[in-house]
Amino acid sequence: METVTGYVDHVIYRNKENGYAVVALVSEGEELVCVGTFRAVEAGETLKVSGSFVEHPLYGSQLKVESSEVMEPDDAVSMERYLGSGAIKGIGEAMAARIVKKFGQETFRIIEEEPERLAEIKGISQRKAQEIATQMIEKRDMRKAFVFLQKYGISNTLAVKIYHQYGMELYGIMEENPYRLAEDIDGVGFKIADEIAGRIGIHTDSDFRIRSGILYVLLMASADGHIYLPADNLLMRTAELLGLSPEAIEPQFANLAMDRKLVIKLKEEEKRVYASTYYYAELSCARMLHDLNVTVGDEALVTEEKKVRELLRILEQEQRLKLDELQQKAVLESVKSGLMVLSGGPGTGKTTTINTIIRYFEKEGMDILLAAPTGRAAKRMTEATGYEARTIHRLLEVNGSVEEEKRGQFERNEENPLEADVIIIDEMSMVDIFLFKALLCAISVGTRLIMVGDVDQLPSVGPGQVLRDLINSNRFPVVMLKKIFRQAGESDIVVNAHKINHGENIALDNKSRDFFFLERADVNVIYKHMIQLIREKLPPYVEAVPYDIQVLTPMRKGNLGVEVLNGILQRYLNPPSLEKKEYASGERIFREGDKVMQVKNNYQLPWEIVSKYGITIDKGTGVFNGDVGVIKEINEVAGQLTVEYDEHRRVDYAFAGLEEIELAYAITIHKSQGSEYPAVILPLLSGPKMLFNRNLLYTAVTRARKCVTILGSSRTVQEMIQNERQNKRYTSLCDRIKEINGTEA
Numbered sequence: 077m078e079t080v081t082g083y084v085d086h087v088i089y090r091n092k093e094n095g096y097a098v099v100a101l102v103s104e105g106e107e108l109v110c111v112g113t114f115r116a117v118e119a120g121e122t123l124k125v126s127g128s129f130v131e132h133p134l135y136g137s138q139l140k141v142e143s144s145e146v147m148e149p150d151d152a153v154s155m156e157r158y159l160g161s162g163a164i165k166g167i168g169e170a171m172a173a174r175i176v177k178k179f180g181q182e183t184f185r186i187i188e189e190e191p192e193r194l195a196e197i198k199g200i201s202q203r204k205a206q207e208i209a210t211q212m213i214e215k216r217d218m219r220k221a222f223v224f225l226q227k228y229g230i231s232n233t234l235a236v237k238i239y240h241q242y243g244m245e246l247y248g249i250m251e252e253n254p255y256r257l258a259e260d261i262d263g264v265g266f267k268i269a270d271e272i273a274g275r276i277g278i279h280t281d282s283d284f285r286i287r288s289g290i291l292y293v294l295l296m297a298s299a300d301g302h303i304y305l306p307a308d309n310l311l312m313r314t315a316e317l318l319g320l321s322p323e324a325i326e327p328q329f330a331n332l333a334m335d336r337k338l339v340i341k342l343k344e345e346e347k348r349v350y351a352s353t354y355y356y357a358e359l360s361c362a363r364m365l366h367d368l369n370v371t372v373g374d375e376a377l378v379t380e381e382k383k384v385r386e387l388l389r390i391l392e393q394e395q396r397l398k399l400d401e402l403q404q405k406a407v408l409e410s411v412k413s414g415l416m417v418l419s420g421g422p423g424t425g426k427t428t429t430i431n432t433i434i435r436y437f438e439k440e441g442m443d444i445l446l447a448a449p450t451g452r453a454a455k456r457m458t459e460a461t462g463y464e465a466r467t468i469h470r471l472l473e474v475n476g477s478v479e480e481e482k483r484g485q486f487e488r489n490e491e492n493p494l495e496a497d498v499i500i501i502d503e504m505s506m507v508d509i510f511l512f513k514a515l516l517c518a519i520s521v522g523t524r525l526i527m528v529g530d531v532d533q534l535p536s537v538g539p540g541q542v543l544r545d546l547i548n549s550n551r552f553p554v555v556m557l558k559k560i561f562r563q564a565g566e567s568d569i570v571v572n573a574h575k576i577n578h579g580e581n582i583a584l585d586n587k588s589r590d591f592f593f594l595e596r597a598d599v600n601v602i603y604k605h606m607i608q609l610i611r612e613k614l615p616p617y618v619e620a621v622p623y624d625i626q627v628l629t630p631m632r633k634g635n636l637g638v639e640v641l642n643g644i645l646q647r648y649l650n651p652p653s654l655e656k657k658e659y660a661s662g663e664r665i666f667r668e669g670d671k672v673m674q675v676k677n678n679y680q681l682p683w684e685i686v687s688k689y690g691i692t693i694d695k696g697t698g699v700f701n702g703d704v705g706v707i708k709e710i711n712e713v714a715g716q717l718t719v720e721y722d723e724h725r726r727v728d729y730a731f732a733g734l735e736e737i738e739l740a741y742a743i744t745i746h747k748s749q750g751s752e753y754p755a756v757i758l759p760l761l762s763g764p765k766m767l768f769n770r771n772l773l774y775t776a777v778t779r780a781r782k783c784v785t786i787l788g789s790s791r792t793v794q795e796m797i798q799n800e801r802q803n804k805r806y807t808s809l810c811d812r813i814k815e816i817n818g819t820e821a
């Protein structure tokens with residue numbers, strides 16, 4: 077083991093994430109390359125390193141560092157070098173020389189203790205002297221903090237965040253209540269904080285640990301869609317997490333409520349516990365809904381209704397169709413009310429009604445905005461209405477510079493509301509409570525909000541069940557379309573979807589022209605049929621290409637889960653060949669020609685449309701969760717692959733950013749929400765009851781426009797239809813609405 081002390085001439089390479097760096101160290105006039113993990117090392121610093129010398133085949137002798145320590149420069153030369161290295165803003169080499177010439181060995185002490193004396197040097201004002209002192213002290217403090225945090229195995233990246241968040245208070249916080257990290261610092265959850273606390277030696281029954289555990293359990297519950305948890309349930313889960321008795325935990329409910337971290341509400345016999353933000357999200361939605369729910373006055377209503385009916389007749393003539401009673405009611409309500417919910421299953425005429433509503437308001441010269449929760453749903457809305465529809469995030473002008481998960485980052489809000497007379501939102505079942513709140517914040521009273529969706533689709537991925545709660549509250553105008561306009565002979569998909577929804581078994585006798593079933597128990601046989609269907613049978617039948625045929629499956633894992641299916645389908649539908657480049661990213665292989673899906677919203681990702689002559693025709697930013705495209709090119713040299721999405725939008729992904737895409741030959745039913753495909757293949761053998769329910773089957777079947785093929789067990793299909801068990805969501809928007817609106821509307 078060798079120990080060398082020297083100054084850092086420059087940092088050759090640094091990985092910010094794990095602290096690995098290659099550093100050029102100068103010791104006794106000789107340059108030495110040091111390789112290893114360093115704490116925030118910077119040029120100009122004096123470093124003491126220990127390690128062993130190794131021979132690198134290309135770069136020669138290097139010191140492989142095992143431990144390193146930043147030293148306070150203690151002689152005039154190293155002080156001058158440190159000050160002049162650029163580490164302290166506002167001091168260059170010449171200035172550093174002047175300072176050290178004046179104060180010699182005392183330089184650092186004077187800067188920290190009597191900084192005003194720096195102003196004795198020409199070119200340094202009092203203000204600048206103070207700034208230099210602040211920087212010096214900050215750097216020293218930060219170094220100390222890093223050494224301290226290192227003791228608890230905290231990574232560099234996290235150490236920087238902790239230091240910036242708490243400054244010098246970090247010592248107290250770390251030693252007393254490291255659980256605060258979980259609340260204050262992005263990327264630290266209960267688990268990490270608990271690990272740190274364990275190392276520090278905090279007792280497992282500490283109040284801080286219990287409180288943090290309670291909040292963590294509520295956060296985990298929100299990932300399953302819950303807004304609150306019944307107190308008993310929360311107690312049980314927290315006790316299990318912490319390995320403590322429920323009696324030890326319960327007293328902390330009241331303490332957290334006092335700190336305004338929790339809200340506790342009694343509903344009949346049930347005690348409900350909310351994380352405050354969730355409670356207030358529901359409450360403010362209820363308030364804003366109340367304010368938006370204005371109705372045209374009684375007298376105006378009579379003339380208004382006459383006028384609407386007249387205009388409706390003209391519109392019906394223009395569109396050559398007659399709206400049924402409920403559809404007409406929907407148009408009337410949308411004119412009369414500030415708020416309206418339009419719901420109904422597939423083929424019940426929702427789109428036709430929206431189109432009439434749009435034409436109505438258009439004739440009145442009103443400004444209309446359309447939006448949906450996902451890119452694909454917005455695209456479908458655009459196609460169905462002939463009007464531009466955007467994602468809700470785009471509508472609200474999401475601030476691209478901020479992480480999507482962070483709330484409250486929309487440019488459109490109370491202060492800067494959307495400028496429109498009418499806003500129509502489709503696929504409302506996918507909107508969670510936070511997105512809904514953001515949307516309502518951006519709508520001013522007087523603007524009509526029309527919310528359209530099928531309440532029987534799977535609920536939103538995020539917490540809440542907004543559409544269901546809105547309808548159940550019974551306080552707003554709701555029109556539920558019932559009649560199926562697409563006829564049985566025309567579409568068994570629609571008929572079967574409605575049967576599934578009503579819990580009626582469906583005929584799996586293959587007498588249909590668009591709903592097929594193959595009874596198979598062997599997964600290998602199912603794979604074989606799947607490939608045949610995609611490659612040969614379905615494309616001519618539904619007039620599409622194999623790329624448009626979508627395999628949907630309930631699960632990610634297992635023989636019929638997304639991961640295995642994608643591997644198999646890739647092998648057969650896009651096999652390896654010399655002409656196609658490929659890239660292995662972890663366990664996954666991406667190949668030119670592969671069908672892939674973007675799996676998170678990324679508003680900054682640039683796209684480009686290029687003509688066949690290579691000229692850029694259009695460009696912009698933003699690729700959305702659920703967007704599906706094809707890998708056009710893999711470029712090893714540039715370290716990136718190019719995906720082409722709809723409308724020939726090309727997007728480059730650095731190999732390091734590939735966690736944003738997945739193969740998409742098969743996708744989960746959850747991911748397919750809001751999308752439609754010409755043909756859907758549904759492998760269903762068996763699976764957990766929680767997942768294999770009516771709702772899921774209904775959502776899958778309603779994704780298909782022309783053809784559904786189920787491969788697997790008819791028993792499973794019928795069991796799913798009978799399995800009403802939807803994962804119950806603990807939500808209470810409905811109660812908040814009722815509290816604010818009083819007696820029934």
Ligand SMILES: Nc1ncnc2c1ncn2[C@@H]1O[C@H](COP(=O)(O)OP(=O)(O)OP(=O)(O)O)[C@@H](O)[C@H]1O
Nearest residue numbers: 397398399400421422423424425426427428561562
């Ligand atoms: N009042 C009506 N009279 C006759 N046909 C109608 C009427 N309303 C809708 N239709 C027809 O019924 C079919 C389904 O209607 P539409 O697409 O509006 O339903 P939807 O609820 O939006 O269905 P999906 O959710 O499946 O898209 C369409 O072909 C449409 O032209």
